[in-house]
Amino acid sequence: MTKGGIGRRGLLAGAGAALLSRPLNAGTLAPALAVVGGGIAGMTAARRLRALLPAARITVFEPLPAYHACYGANQVLGGWLDDARLRFRHDALARLGIGLVRETVARIDLDGARPRIGGRAFDHVVLAAGVAMAAPAYDGYDPAATPPYWTAGEGILPLRDRIDALPDDATVVMVVPGAPYRCPPAPYERATAIAARMQARGRRGRVVILDAKGSFPKQALFEDAWRRLYPGRVEWLPLDMIGRVTAIAGDAVITATDRFRFDLLHVIPPQTAARVALDSGLGDGTGWVPVTGPAFRHPRAARVSALGDGCIAGDMPKSAFSANAQARVAAATLAAEFLDLPAPAPDLFNTCYSRLAEAETVLVGGPFAFVDGRIKAHDGFISTPGESAEKRKAQTEEAVAWIDLFSAGIFGAGD
Numbered sequence: 321m322t323k324g325g326i327g328r329r330g331l332l333a334g335a336g337a338a339l340l341s342r343p344l345n346a347g348t349l350a351p352a353l354a355v356v357g358g359g360i361a362g363m364t365a366a367r368r369l370r371a372l373l374p375a376a377r378i379t380v381f382e383p384l385p386a387y388h389a390c391y392g393a394n395q396v397l398g399g400w401l402d403d404a405r406l407r408f409r410h411d412a413l414a415r416l417g418i419g420l421v422r423e424t425v426a427r428i429d430l431d432g433a434r435p436r437i438g439g440r441a442f443d444h445v446v447l448a449a450g451v452a453m454a455a456p457a458y459d460g461y462d463p464a465a466t467p468p469y470w471t472a473g474e475g476i477l478p479l480r481d482r483i484d485a486l487p488d489d490a491t492v493v494m495v496v497p498g499a500p501y502r503c504p505p506a507p508y509e510r511a512t513a514i515a516a517r518m519q520a521r522g523r524r525g526r527v528v529i530l531d532a533k534g535s536f537p538k539q540a541l542f543e544d545a546w547r548r549l550y551p552g553r554v555e556w557l558p559l560d561m562i563g564r565v566t567a568i569a570g571d572a573v574i575t576a577t578d579r580f581r582f583d584l585l586h587v588i589p590p591q592t593a594a595r596v597a598l599d600s601g602l603g604d605g606t607g608w609v610p611v612t613g614p615a616f617r618h619p620r621a622a623r624v625s626a627l628g629d630g631c632i633a634g635d636m637p638k639s640a641f642s643a644n645a646q647a648r649v650a651a652a653t654l655a656a657e658f659l660d661l662p663a664p665a666p667d668l669f670n671t672c673y674s675r676l677a678e679a680e681t682v683l684v685g686g687p688f689a690f691v692d693g694r695i696k697a698h699d700g701f702i703s704t705p706g707e708s709a710e711k712r713k714a715q716t717e718e719a720v721a722w723i724d725l726f727s728a729g730i731f732g733a734g735d
């Protein structure tokens with residue numbers, strides 16, 4: 321049995337796939353493994369690999385001194401959650417005998433037989449570096465002046481303070497990108513939180529969403545909440561009504577057909593996989609990293625797996641829940657390969673909560689399966705408008721508990 325892990329027996333118990341024909345890494349019982357990124361996918365992968373391969377030499381590369389989670393950030397903005405619950409350290413790594421290098425990896429060198437990072441060769445590299453904000457094609461947009469608060473480490477408190485400093489009757493204009501991007505419902509949850517914050521402080525004011533899409537996730541649920549809870553405060557304008565955003569000029573956003581004045585601009589830019597992924601030549605031309613099979617292996621780099629928001633994982637949304645599920649499956653699959661065991665059956669699942677008010681939360685989710693090599697959603701569930709207040713309250717309690725339990729499993733002491 322492995323230290324705190326499921327070991328050979330556990331792996332075999334979960335075996336659902338055929339025995340691999342002598343896999344790439346078979347028999348390497350003390351592999352050198354690198355994990356690029358100490359966020360959700362990276363921390364999960366490192367910890368699962370440690371549990372399943374006790375002799376492995378595992379190194380996590382992560383530049384941030386602490387992880388400030390994005391999930392829950394909108395709830396902080398709404399005044400419903402304490403920001404302290406979203407800040408985590410990487411101390412668990414040392415306790416688990418996992419190396420931590422506080423560095424931004426510039427490039428994974430794929431030229432030799434084994435991938436190298438800064439001259440060090442590894443048997444396998446797990447790329448889990450999240451997303452980067454692409455420079456959007458809006459003239460006059462300055463991300464330093466209006467940061468998106470969309471990546472680990474930024475936190476949400478500066479945006480909260482800006483909203484609180486707005487004059488009465490202010491207009492917040494949000495510019496929202498086309499898919500794919502990190503956490504598909506999060507821009508609409510953010511608009512909800514801003515409206516709730518203004519309302520709770522007795523301020524007039526509204527949020528105008530300029531969307532590069534024609535529809536959005538949980539749309540009926542958000543629109544119902546905006547009508548019911550924050551009437552007149554949130555206006556969503558789809559692409560076919562306003563055309564593309566072309567420029568930011570002074571205090572206005574210019575679109576193909578119109579001009580929208582703002583007191584506060586909040587741009588969520590289009591996104592790509594993190595720079596290290598693209599600079600290492602692992603992108604597919606769309607800005608994201610392709611993967612194949614339950615090891616989430618790169619199709620052109622057999623010793624690299626890509627996990628989390630940077631990869632293209634079929635129907636799976638770019639969410640923390642998904643990143644964690646992918647990392648668990650990939651780690652178990654890779655461990656089985658190293659141990660020369662049958663691959664365990666992949667078990668992929670996502671749940672995504674959106675907070676609408678102090679005691680209202682809605683959710684969407686469901687399982688995923690590999691079908692003809694592609695990750696497909698099946699048997700999903702979604703909240704419905706008109707659910708009882710008791711149900712929405714219970715879902716809120718569940719969502720808050722999820723944040724604490726989920727985070728503890730990733731950054732906490734135990735395994």
Ligand SMILES: Cc1cc2nc3c(=O)[nH]c(=O)nc-3n(C[C@H](O)[C@H](O)[C@H](O)COP(=O)(O)OP(=O)(O)OC[C@H]3O[C@@H](n4cnc5c(N)ncnc54)[C@H](O)[C@@H]3O)c2cc1C
Pocket residue numbers: 356357358359360361362381382383384387389390391392393394423424425426448449450451469470471472473502503506510594595596627628629630638639640641642643671672673
């Ligand atoms: C407002 C908002 C709300 C959200 N709400 C939810 C929610 O309710 N539920 C949910 O499931 N998800 C939610 N998400 C999504 C969730 O935060 C992401 O899907 C999740 O963080 C993805 O994990 P990851 O490991 O891919 O990336 P991250 O967690 O971002 O981790 C990537 C890590 O890699 C590091 N890194 C980057 N480049 C390098 C490099 N070159 N070298 C070394 N390290 C590097 C970064 O510093 C970071 O720590 C939300 C996101 C936002 C923005």
